[in-house]
Amino acid sequence: xxxxxxxxxxxxxxxxxxxxxxxxxxxxxxxxxxxxxxxxxxxxxxxxxxxxxxxxxxxxxxxxxxxxxxxxxxxxxxxxxxxxxxxxxxxxxxxxxxxxxxxxxxxxxxxxxxxxxxxxxxxxxxxxxxxxxxxxxxxxxxxxxxxxxxxxxxxxxxxxxxxxxxxxxxxxxxxxxxxxxxxxxxxxxxxxxxxxxxxxxxxxxxxxxxxxxxxxxxxxxxxxxxxxxxxxxxxxxxxxxxxxxxxxxxxxxxxxxxxxxxxxxxxxxxxxxxxxxxxxxxxxxxxxxxxxxxxxxxxxxxxxxxxxxxxxxxxxxxxxxxxxxxxxxxxxxxxxxxxxxxxxxxxxxxxxxxxxxxxxxxxxxxxxxxxxxxxxxxxxxxxxxxxxxxxxxxxxxxxxxxxxxxxxxxxxxxxxxxxxxxxxxxxxxxxxxxxxxxxxxxxxxxxxxxxxxxxxxxxxxxxxxxxxxxxxxxxxxxxxxxxxxxxxxxxxxxxxxxxxxxxxxxxxxxxxxxxxxxxxxxxxxxxxxxxxxxxxxxxxxxxxxxxxxxxxxxxxxxxxxxxxxxxxxxxxxxxxxxxxxxxxxxxxxxxxxxxxxxxxxxxxxxxxxxxxxxxxxxxxxxxxxxxxxxxxx
Numbered sequence: 001x002x003x004x005x006x007x008x009x010x011x012x013x014x015x016x017x018x019x020x021x022x023x024x025x026x027x028x029x030x031x032x033x034x035x036x037x038x039x040x041x042x043x044x045x046x047x048x049x050x051x052x053x054x055x056x057x058x059x060x061x062x063x064x065x066x067x068x069x070x071x072x073x074x075x076x077x078x079x080x081x082x083x084x085x086x087x088x089x090x091x092x093x094x095x096x097x098x099x100x101x102x103x104x105x106x107x108x109x110x111x112x113x114x115x116x117x118x119x120x121x122x123x124x125x126x127x128x129x130x131x132x133x134x135x136x137x138x139x140x141x142x143x144x145x146x147x148x149x150x151x152x153x154x155x156x157x158x159x160x161x162x163x164x165x166x167x168x169x170x171x172x173x174x175x176x177x178x179x180x181x182x183x184x185x186x187x188x189x190x191x192x193x194x195x196x197x198x199x200x201x202x203x204x205x206x207x208x209x210x211x212x213x214x215x216x217x218x219x220x221x222x223x224x225x226x227x228x229x230x231x232x233x234x235x236x237x238x239x240x241x242x243x244x245x246x247x248x249x250x251x252x253x254x255x256x257x258x259x260x261x262x263x264x265x266x267x268x269x270x271x272x273x274x275x276x277x278x279x280x281x282x283x284x285x286x287x288x289x290x291x292x293x294x295x296x297x298x299x300x301x302x303x304x305x306x307x308x309x310x311x312x313x314x315x316x317x318x319x320x321x322x323x324x325x326x327x328x329x330x331x332x333x334x335x336x337x338x339x340x341x342x343x344x345x346x347x348x349x350x351x352x353x354x355x356x357x358x359x360x361x362x363x364x365x366x367x368x369x370x371x372x373x374x375x376x377x378x379x380x381x382x383x384x385x386x387x388x389x390x391x392x393x394x395x396x397x398x399x400x401x402x403x404x405x406x407x408x409x410x411x412x413x414x415x416x417x418x419x420x421x422x423x424x425x426x427x428x429x430x431x432x433x434x435x436x437x438x439x440x441x442x443x444x445x446x447x448x449x450x451x452x453x454x455x456x457x458x459x460x461x462x463x464x465x466x467x468x469x470x471x472x473x474x475x476x477x478x479x480x481x482x483x484x485x486x487x488x489x490x491x492x493x494x495x496x497x498x499x500x501x502x503x504x505x506x507x508x509x510x511x512x513x514x515x516x517x518x519x520x521x522x523x524x525x526x527x528x529x530x531x532x533x534x535x536x537x538x539x540x541x542x543x544x545x546x547x548x549x550x551x552x553x554x555x556x557x558x559x560x561x562x563x564x565x566x567x568x569x570x571x572x573x574x575x576x577x578x579x580x581x582x583x584x585x586x587x588x589x590x591x592x593x594x595x596x597x598x599x600x601x602x603x604x605x606x607x608x609x610x611x612x613x614x615x616x617x618x619x620x621x622x623x624x625x626x627x628x629x630x631x632x633x
Contacts, residue, residue, distance in 0.1 A: 134180035190255035196237035446491035580624035
């Protein structure tokens with residue numbers, strides 16, 4: 001926010017250069033009931049012509065110029081434009097009034113507009129006109145037949161359900177909207193599904209027989225229930241007793257038909273379960289249901305709402321709070337695009353019980369984890385100084401660069417530093433950019449191989465895991481372009497990981513330029529030539545280095561085993577060549593009485609006085625060794 005304020009104040013200070021001087025205008029608040037959007041309109045006085053309009057919910061910050069300055073007649077505000085994170089841009093709009101007093105009235109009209117945003121009572125969701133984000137709360141409860149013609153609630157330990165084998169299960173889901181600019185009405189449940197594992201494909205989900213659906217709790221919640229037969233082979237994983245310290249994942253999904261939304265909305269809940277014998281008894285357990293928060297983003301269908309028709313919406317994304325937290329903890333800031341809303345890979349792994357609230361103990365797919373590099377303010381200042389000098393003379397690397405790189409390149413600077421390290425000059429980049437745009441239009445004989453490898457590259461990373469998503473599309477084009485550029489090498493398995501790492505920090509064209517530099521000037525393409533002879537040589541060198549390391553480690557361990565002498569004297573240990581001595585130093589000065597006084601010492605520093613005779617006293621004592629050495633003189 002501080003950065004936004006500074007940029008706005010700078011824009012106000014340069015208001016004349018924006019060429020948006022308006023000698024007179026009216027700023028009006030207008031609400032459009034049909035779409036429930038509030039807008040800020042700028043219009044000419046005395047006529048009905050709108051000059052510009054801005055939606056209230058897209059205005060982030062507004063400010064005015066200093067009262068006793070030439071900017072006193074100016075005001076500005078920032079506004080976001082775009083329908084998605086990919087296309088959103090932020091613009092600062094600066095205006096100047098002919099009458100200075102009008103600026104205060106303008107800001108007051110802003111305040112009134114924001115105050116007029118109506119809210120629903122506390123019993124319902126918050127109403128924020130034009131906000132496309134809705135919040136839902138989904139609760140999951142699992143029940144088992146109790147042998148009395150009914151179902152009993154299954155116990156739950158933290159986020160893990162305790163299930164018993166061979167007992168028919170009943171799932172109960174309740175869905176409730178908790179926030180949004182309007183209240184959405186759930187018409188019916190389209191399907192209730194379940195599957196063992198997590199991140200499962202849609203084709204792996206199994207439809208359950210629904211028992212009931214409908215509203216409850218005074219119409220605030222929509223409840224769906226369905227049963228599953230554990231004898232079905234599709235649920236063998238959820239009907240097999242787990243060992244003492246393991247768990248299994250299960251995924252539950254519900255498709256809801258919501259009034260005003262064209263396609264069914266799917267809420268997916270992932271949870272863990274431990275499977276016990278059929279006769280297991282639980283003496284103490286919690287009966288709380290599993291609750292998950294979901295954020296549903298919609299956009300208005302441009303083709304709807306004509307001639308009395310009701311406006312309909314399209315689903316932009318739906319994301320759970322758990323996914324958001326997992327992404328924050330696992331992904332660096334370098335992910336250039338929003339996360340995928342669906343998974344294309346499955347996992348049937350079991351987990352240990354050491355950490356019930358963490359997924360860190362399950363087998364990780366490539367792309368998991370965090371490679372971000374946090375740095376101190378001092379390191380950032382050092383990088384700023386190095387980059388400033390480097391840009392002045394691109395042919396010479398600054399002296400501090402090596403030490404900074406060894407400590408790790410800050411995440412926000414990796415793209416820039418990598419290009420400078422690779423030696424990508426402006427002229428070379430422009431030439432490569434044009435080549436890249438041509439290469440991606442050409443056919444490559446490796447296209448099928450590349451397409452087969454794309455979904456295997458960092459499948460757990462949100463930027464690459466969506467089939468047909470922006471990440472996989474960029475990776476396919478980059479790999480294809482290089483295969484056409486380097487006909488000798490073409491494409492080999494493993495190249496996609498190098499290209500993917502570049503795409504996480506820089507655009508496709510710049511990534512292509514660096515990839516070519518790495519392959520040709522750094523000799524990386526030699527690894528893929530002549531039946532991978534260079535690669536086998538590297539493996540051989542690595543194995544020999546590991547062997548040398550083991551030998552050196554054995555030496556280090558041997559020296560660590562040097563015995564210590566007891567206080568009474570050294571111990572004789574035949575064959576041990578190491579001896580240890582302790583030397584003490586004392587400095588004395590004449591004291592004027594025919595003797596010497598000890599000189600004071602502060603830590604490792606003696607304090608001496610001028611023109612006084614000194615006396616040094618050293619004592620030497622052997623403290624370790626396989627035999628006792630005698631000092632002769």
